[in-house]
Amino acid sequence: MQRLLPSIFALSIAVPATAQTGPDPAQAVSEARQRADIEKLVAFGTRHTLSTQTDPKRGIGAARRWAEAEFRKSSKACGNCLEIALPETMISGERVPTPTRLVDVVAIQRGTERPNEVVIVQGHIDSRGSDVMNATVDAPGANDDGSGTALVLEAARVLSKHKYPATIVYAVLSGEEQGLYGGKLLADYAKAQGWTVKAVFNNDIVGGSRGSDGVKDDAHVRVLSEGLRADSTDALRAQMRRFGGENDSPSRNIARWLEGLAAQDATGLAVRQIWRADRMGRGGDQLPFSDKGYPAVRFSVAIEDYEHQHQDVRTEGGVKFGDTIDEMDFPYLAKVTRLNVRGLAALASAPMPPVVTAKAAVSTWTDLEWKAVPGALSYTVWRRRTDAPGWTEKVAEGVTATTLRLEHVRGDDWFFGVSAKAANGAESPVSTAVPGGGFGPIGG
Known part of the structure; x- marks a missing residue:
């Protein structure tokens, strides 16, 4: 499992990559x-x-x-x-x-x-x-x-x-x-x-x-x-x-x-x-x-x-x-x-947004895991405060694994999400690591 320390968290605005390769x-x-x-x-x-x-x-x-x-x-x-x-x-x-x-x-x-x-x-x-x-x-x-x-x-x-x-x-x-x-x-x-x-x-x-x-x-x-x-x-x-x-x-x-x-x-x-x-x-x-x-x-x-x-x-x-x-x-x-x-x-x-789960109960770290999606070259991991309206903090990008441990990050205080990026640079919306956050019918 890839590990990430909080010191490399970077603040950014969640703007997707549209990856236009020709005329708009x-x-x-x-x-x-x-x-x-x-x-x-x-x-x-x-x-x-x-x-x-x-x-x-x-x-x-x-x-x-x-x-x-x-x-x-x-x-x-x-x-x-x-x-x-x-x-x-x-x-x-x-x-x-x-x-x-x-x-x-x-x-x-x-x-x-x-x-x-x-x-x-x-x-x-x-x-x-x-x-x-x-x-x-x-x-x-x-x-x-x-x-x-x-x-x-x-x-x-x-x-x-x-x-x-x-x-x-x-x-x-x-x-x-x-x-x-x-x-x-x-x-x-x-x-x-x-x-x-x-x-x-x-x-x-x-x-x-x-x-x-x-x-x-x-x-x-x-x-x-x-x-x-x-x-x-x-x-x-x-x-x-x-x-x-x-x-x-x-x-x-x-x-x-x-x-x-x-x-x-x-x-x-x-x-x-x-x-x-x-x-x-x-x-x-x-x-x-x-x-x-x-x-x-x-x-x-x-x-x-x-x-x-x-x-x-x-x-x-x-x-x-x-x-x-x-x-x-x-x-x-x-x-x-x-x-x-x-x-x-x-x-x-862009690829489909992945289905993501987070485990952080009674722990000083947070473990994220998601399912690989067709067409994805890499993934971007996001977090936001539980009272924040939008995705503003990019935790890591260019992630090729499907698991990530965030050391010294108490999951109680955050929501986490993952977007998928294609080889052409197009990036999916964020899928949130919460019950019902996946892009698809419940149970389907």
Whole structure:
């Protein structure tokens, strides 16, 4: 076992290595293309999940077929590098009074080395007006969630021109407004494919910068992440009470990692971490993935505009309502897209975070042990105080063993984590040495 004395601890900020070996794909993001995409989406009139699926110009069916065609254009441009999948199911429920066909539109860019290791970027294509059950009223859905759909389509266009060791999945989901049905369908599909899901980026309402009260913030994007794992068992929660881990789910560590990644781009957006699974009393398509134990976060605007989401298009008392394209901030959307693209490229280049354990009870030292992961050339060991929000202290890097003893380090006072680095320099997020800290479903 390798031993390390505390005298060589070095203070550093936990910023991942993105290891770009060529042009930054994020620089190819086109604001003009995204504007054209949202203009097209708005032109479908409504994209309500219960709207017509057969009309060639209006409704969810037409919108879905258009998104599929856009993926196929991107695939043709990269030599058919994208596999198109159309997972579907029949749904019914409180907001779906009659059985309805639900279809997700998915493009899969297979990894060159570890194709079963997957990162997912997604947004929902369906829209709604004031009455969630009204499937015929115009519901332009420019920001909610035309912005997320445009982001996914643009990410596919620019990233498909490059190759990555792991697989990237681009997904346009249906049924979000009726009960997160599209997210559940894709989460079920991921499980059926046997994918090892490293991260899910759910983008929902990412194209505006001004709130209902006139406050503007075009310098930040919120990244929401769960603390306690949704797939926690009673036994795991009992372990967390003894050893910690309430603030160290894989999703939370993805959010920390994204904050560090965003800090590398002085012209981009800063990440404001929101330590909630979603906004208060609300939900998004990341939640069905979290329910299955897959690391998932939500990107959303820094400030929401409630007069221009979930509203019929109208004017009352001199106030305009409705999710219309004139309320969008396209430079802001392009920045959110660039951050997603950089995150996807970095994660698809990096190994999986290792599963780590720490032993330090009644001891003047701490023993760390982790499982080797495919594609890792070396590992970086981190620690942080138990009351610290992020990873700030790098204990050792370039470690090639899978064990490390930290002499004279009382484990009671610290959380420890390990990230994996590939030969290309790309480094994974940190995986914490606590119960439930591993990147994968509990017991799976």
